[in-house]
Amino acid sequence: MRDLIRDHLRGVVGLLSGFVLASAVVVIADAPAWSRIVAALLALVSLSLVVAWLQLPWAEWTARRARRLVFATVPIVAAGLVLGLGVILSQGASSAVFSDPATLILLDASEGMGEELEGGASKFAEATRELRRHVRDLGNDQLGLAAFGIPSCDSEDPPIDERVSVAHDRAGQIRKEAEELRPAGKANLVSAGRNAVGLLNPFQDERRRLLVITGGLDGCGGDLGELLSESKVKGVAVQWELVGLGFTGDEKEQAGELPDNVRVHLADTSAELDDVFKIVLFEEPIRDELDKLLQYVQTEIREPLSGAISAINSTPPRAREARTRLDELRRLAEEGEERFGEFATEDERSVFMPVEDLLRRQFELLQQGAAAVEDVVKFDESHAGELSEQDIGERNELIGRVSAPVSSYNASLPQLEDRIEDALDQLFGGR
Numbered sequence: 001m002r003d004l005i006r007d008h009l010r011g012v013v014g015l016l017s018g019f020v021l022a023s024a025v026v027v028i029a030d031a032p033a034w035s036r037i038v039a040a041l042l043a044l045v046s047l048s049l050v051v052a053w054l055q056l057p058w059a060e061w062t063a064r065r066a067r068r069l070v071f072a073t074v075p076i077v078a079a080g081l082v083l084g085l086g087v088i089l090s091q092g093a094s095s096a097v098f099s100d101p102a103t104l105i106l107l108d109a110s111e112g113m114g115e116e117l118e119g120g121a122s123k124f125a126e127a128t129r130e131l132r133r134h135v136r137d138l139g140n141d142q143l144g145l146a147a148f149g150i151p152s153c154d155s156e157d158p159p160i161d162e163r164v165s166v167a168h169d170r171a172g173q174i175r176k177e178a179e180e181l182r183p184a185g186k187a188n189l190v191s192a193g194r195n196a197v198g199l200l201n202p203f204q205d206e207r208r209r210l211l212v213i214t215g216g217l218d219g220c221g222g223d224l225g226e227l228l229s230e231s232k233v234k235g236v237a238v239q240w241e242l243v244g245l246g247f248t249g250d251e252k253e254q255a256g257e258l259p260d261n262v263r264v265h266l267a268d269t270s271a272e273l274d275d276v277f278k279i280v281l282f283e284e285p286i287r288d289e290l291d292k293l294l295q296y297v298q299t300e301i302r303e304p305l306s307g308a309i310s311a312i313n314s315t316p317p318r319a320r321e322a323r324t325r326l327d328e329l330r331r332l333a334e335e336g337e338e339r340f341g342e343f344a345t346e347d348e349r350s351v352f353m354p355v356e357d358l359l360r361r362q363f364e365l366l367q368q369g370a371a372a373v374e375d376v377v378k379f380d381e382s383h384a385g386e387l388s389e390q391d392i393g394e395r396n397e398l399i400g401r402v403s404a405p406v407s408s409y410n411a412s413l414p415q416l417e418d419r420i421e422d423a424l425d426q427l428f429g430g431r
Contacts, residue, residue, distance in 0.1 A: 101208060105144065105146070106146050131174070148161070163177040242263070243267065305329050351426050
């Protein structure tokens with residue numbers, strides 16, 4: 001009887017273990033799809049073996065060095081390892097096609113936001129609804145939330161209320177805090193904006209964005225254009241995004257005259273606001289990063305390679321300068337591969353695959369060009385003084401090997417631009 005109970009208990013435990021593991025495979029959202037699929041297959045193998053051998057006595061499980069027990073257990077252990085590896089790799093890699101900026105959302109919580117937006121509820125209700133909806137899709141991007149609105153313009157209260165500090169994985173907190181806010185007080189947009197920039201100061205090595213969502217311009221006499229011009233003169237590297245809800249004609253005119261270091265998005269209806277949020281939170285960061293990618297491959301990384309080629313073609317050759325430029329090229333190439341080499345989200349991978357493939361080919365061409373220049377530099381370093389005709393012929397042959405990868409790289413630049421435009425058209429419909 002004891003053996004019978006033990007056998008059935010073993011079978012029940014095996015089934016439950018397989019069920020729990022299979023369920024875990026489905027619900028673990030942090031693991032990438034490939035690891036969930038592989039783990040699910042492994043769990044299925046383990047579960048199938050347990051079911052097939054369920055009626056066998058325990059002695060059969062442990063016979064021949066516990067071969068059956070090992071066969072049934074190893075897939076479960078492997079599934080767990082695959083899931084763990086998937087989570088680790090997904091955390092270590094970029095979670096999106098591009099490096100996510102540090103974005104502070106500055107939300108107008110003044111009484112003016114209580115006015116209705118055409119085709120919807122109040123400006124505040126529409127703004128917080130769209131914010132809660134879209135922020136959820138941003139995943140682990142670096143986000144924070146602050147609100148502004150003071151009892152009176154001469155109030156000594158802090159200009160802004162930092163509700164959620166900027167960090168990764170703050171979407172849930174932002175949704176919660178946005179839901180709890182209620183509009184009240186005067187719109188001190190300018191003093192709030194000045195303080196919000198200060199909250200972004202710690203993020204010196206990353207792109208910084210200040211997303212201002214407001215139902216009007218400053219209600220306390222502040223001049224937003226003056227603040228923006230001041231920031232531009234001081235070289236404050238913050239991208240301002242101004243989302244204006246139901247602006248009056250005068251406010252729209254003022255917004256149109258703001259300096260070019262702010263991008264203005266106006267929404268008069270609930271439907272327009274939804275489109276604005278999609279552009280500001282998703283489209284513009286992607287376009288910004290692609291612009292930087294083009295600048296990188298068209299200008300930044302070409303310059304040291306051109307300098308190295310110029311140095312080896314000079315009379316006499318400047319080997320030391322060429323080597324210095326090659327070191328600079330390799331450093332930029334390493335930075336570029338780390339920054340642009342991973343085109344992740346799974347939804348966008350198919351769209352950006354042609355861009356990724358060409359970019360990878362460009363890195364290969366750069367390496368080939370650098371290696372060819374390196375061969376010339378080594379030749380020059382080992383041949384001091386006047387060269388024989390044979391030496392000159394050998395050197396010319398080495399220089400000739402430089403042109404092929406460099407020419408291919410230059411020819412690929414327009415192709416990269418075209419592929420980027422095609423990807424953007426697929427993602428955003430050619431907007």
